Amino acid sequence: MAWKRLCGIFDLPVRGGRVFMDVADDLDLIIFRVEGGNVIAYDAACPHAGALLRPENEMGGVLVCYIHHWRFKVDTGECLDVPQCPLIRYPAQIKGFDVMVDPDNPLT
Ligand code: FES
Numbered sequence: 192m193a194w195k196r197l198c199g200i201f202d203l204p205v206r207g208g209r210v211f212m213d214v215a216d217d218l219d220l221i222i223f224r225v226e227g228g229n230v231i232a233y234d235a236a237c238p239h240a241g242a243l244l245r246p247e248n249e250m251g252g253v254l255v256c257y258i259h260h261w262r263f264k265v266d267t268g269e270c271l272d273v274p275q276c277p278l279i280r281y282p283a284q285i286k287g288f289d290v291m292v293d294p295d296n297p298l299t
Pocket residue numbers: 237238239240241242256257258259260261
């Protein structure tokens with residue numbers, strides 16, 4: 192694993208998300224700071240047609256793609272509309288005050 196510092200924990204909104212562009216080659220990540228203080232990272236490209244997912248389109252733990260409105264569970268990445276197309280998750284953790292990700296080793 193090649194952990195990489197993405198930002199400080201205070202750079203993420205509480206119970207919200209943020210997109211980080213070009214974290215690695217052709218990879219943008221959408222990071223959510225969730226209940227309990229954990230962070231969850233996904234490929235920010237929608238698995239349907241690649242639209243950039245927007246954290247402001249999250250409500251009640253469900254993220255909605257603004258193009259064709261597929262819905263994803265923030266805590267698992269599951270697609271509620273097409274279950275065989277979940278978000279691609281990446282390892283993410285908080286270390287001290289830093290948000291760390293491993294963009295080379297997708298989990299799903
Ligand atoms: S590009 Fe996201 S639902 Fe179609």
